[in-house]
Amino acid sequence: MSHDMIMGLVTGIVFGVLLQRAGVIRYDKQLAALRLRDMTILKFMLSTICVAMIGTYLLVDLGMAKLSIKPTILGGVVIGGALFGVGWAIFGYCPGTAMGALGEGRLDTVFGLAGMLVGAGIYAEIYPLMKNTVLTWGDYGKITIPQVLGVNHWIVIAVFVAGTLALFRWFEKKGL
Amino acid sequence: MADRKDQLWNPYVSGALAGLLSVASVAFAGKYLGASTTFVRAAGYVEKAFGPERVAQMAYFMKEAPKIDWQFMFVIGIFIGALAAALLSGTFSLRFVPDMWRGRFGPGIGKRGVAAFVGGIVAMIGARLADG
Known part of the structure; x- marks a missing residue:
């Protein structure tokens, strides 16, 4: 195994332990979030995003890392996001968590993982068509929010973290 | 359970x-x-x-x-x-069927399997389209 592959495996194992112990790979937790009944998933995700946002931009500012920015293509993001939401709600797991859920013995993921492989195969078939249609609709290229607003990234990060903390407070007050 | x-x-x-x-x-x-x-x-x-x-x-x-x-x-x-x-x-x-699914759609593995399979297809096409 290459160095890259070992790093990937180790990172995955730690991530898998965190996902399993926090209970966020459970179908019931994922669906409860979509039904606005239990916000465990959002608490986990938003905590991850806030910490990763601060840490990653620190690395970038120190010249120790480069951002990996995906292009903002409204056609792909809006249509793809909506499809993902529908599929996620029906399956009850996302690609990464499905592997974790299989690890804790949830065998329904086998059907969904097979479906995801088929879905990837279908996408490979329709990719040339998508590239000439949906993926040309509203293509803004590789942009970031600080760049579009013309402000320093730490201002955006501070506002995002403050908003997240306010949301967390509200979740706890409502017992979600 | x-x-x-x-x-x-x-x-x-x-x-x-x-x-x-x-x-x-x-x-x-x-x-x-x-x-x-x-x-x-x-x-x-x-x-x-x-x-x-x-x-x-x-x-x-x-x-x-x-x-x-x-x-x-x-x-x-x-x-x-x-x-x-x-x-x-x-x-x-x-386990084959999650608790919340069982409460709503019953313990059938077939029904859950078909939904999981179809959901997986749709979710992956969406994820790829959105480049995520």
């Missing part, structure tokens, strides 16, 4: 630790966490077994070539990590 030892870790703390893991991964391996490209690479592997010439000519499999890379091992790691954590914490249990 509740888990026997249902002592879950705090979601804020676990999530923050996952955030630190992501930062460490970027710092030490130069890799951002992600999973869904691996499904394309894996699908490419399966299709290669049936028609290698065709796979070699498909634009999407040229972009995301079937290979075992950092992310492929990351996805396998998630399985291993969750399996180990479930076994060590006594929360491992084999």
